[in-house]
Amino acid sequence: MSAGRVEVIPVTGLGEVRPGDDLALLLRDAGLRDGDIVVITSKIVSKAEGRVRRAPDRTAAIEEETVRVVARRGDTVISQTRHGFVMAAAGVDASNTEPGTVLLLPEDSDASARRVRAGLAALLGVRTGVIVSDTFGRPWRNGLTDVAIGAAGVLPLEDFRGGTDTHGNPLNATVTALADEIAAAAELVKGKLAGVPVALVRGLAHLVTDEDGPGVRPLIRPADDDLFRYGSRDVVFARRTIRAFSDEPVDPEAVRRAVGAGIAAPAPHHTTPWRFVLVESAATRLKLLDAMREAWIADLRGDGFGEESIAKRIRRGDVLRDAPYLVVPCLVMEGSHTYRDDRRNASEREMFVVAMGAGVENLLIQLAVEGLGSAWVSSTMFCRPVVREVLDLPDSWDPMGCVAVGHAAAPPRDRAPRDPADFIVTR
Known part of the structure; x- marks a missing residue:
């Protein structure tokens, strides 16, 4: 089933999120409807879960969060985290946090998404999907884009293999990263400087599932299947x-x-x-x-x-x-x-x-x-x-x-x- 009209709505007025805050409770007045997908910037998930570290710089935190360094050029480090993500600085962020502190990625972003989803269902009785997003760079492309690092109640991939296009040509390799596309769309209204960490994506109810689902794990390609599995530091x-x-x-x-x-x-x-x-x-x-x-x-x-x-x-x-x-x-x-x-x-x-x-x-x-x-x-x-x-x-x-x-x-x-x-x- 394909989508018709899709709306991306910023959620404003949340204020500063602090350790121990209940994100579902903070979103109670966001105007959620059945079938909405809530996209939450990982930074506020990390803050709510206390993933804040006192550090004069990011170096030690990056080393602790890194499983392997994939590439390095000057101060820029591309590393694989224990979650399986390959990203700059192991996801350690010094922006949008108090001076002298850094934010680490959530321990388990899928679990975080499941908790928010369950909280919204309990508070509002709505059936929603939840995506936790973060910003990634991309090989071969300039610019950054948001992708899903956690998900619950959202179909993460759509597999078109075995089908045919409008000209009858067989589709042998087309698997669409739905959760990543939704995360990127939500970032259009969140923005890095707007102070809007949450957006609602409406009109994609057919992608919202009854069960929490597999999370983002299907989006992470196993190293043995990745043609670019070795970074310049690995070869x-x-x-x-x-x-x-x-x-x-x-x-x-x-x-x-x-x-x-x-x-x-x-x-x-x-x-x-x-x-x-x-x-x-x-x-x-x-x-x-x-x-x-x-x-x-x-x-x-x-x-x-x-x-x-x-x-x-x-x-x-x-x-x-x-x-x-x-x-x-x-x-x-x-x-x-x-x-x-x-x-x-x-x-x-x-x-x-x-x-x-x-x-x-x-x-x-x-x-x-x-x-x-x-x-x-x-x-x-x-x-x-x-x-x-x-x-x-x-x-x-x-x-x-x-x-x-x-x-x-x-x-x-x-x-x-x-x-x-x-x-x-x-x-």
């Missing part, structure tokens, strides 16, 4: 060593895009010292791993290791067998310089090895950005002739380890904390 740290993979197949094109990142690494003498062998055939992968295992066992026996020790060491390569896809990065020395003495020749190779490492790291990071897990294993370095034979590679290609690729079977463990200061020497 490098997105690379994690994954040792257990699911059965989900790997998209070969995603791996090829990761190779594109690999070959963007720096290299000496304007060379391109990287080659990436994509082992996509299951039969070839098994043949390679079996041949490598035999070579390792022979080497370990030759070094005097016992069978139990050999078995333990061999198990370290199981991650390669569990992975549905392998990449073998190879170093080529084309374009390298030859010198008269071994010292400079050794340094020349080291330069190329460093470039190879940069290429592999780029590959691993981009695999993570593509949603793929990976583990770099140095194993091929111990049996290069075997690897070259099985994969039919030129003698001039040096396999520099093997990368297991796949979808993680479980989230990786948290990183061990490391302080950069422990790895820095200043002169």
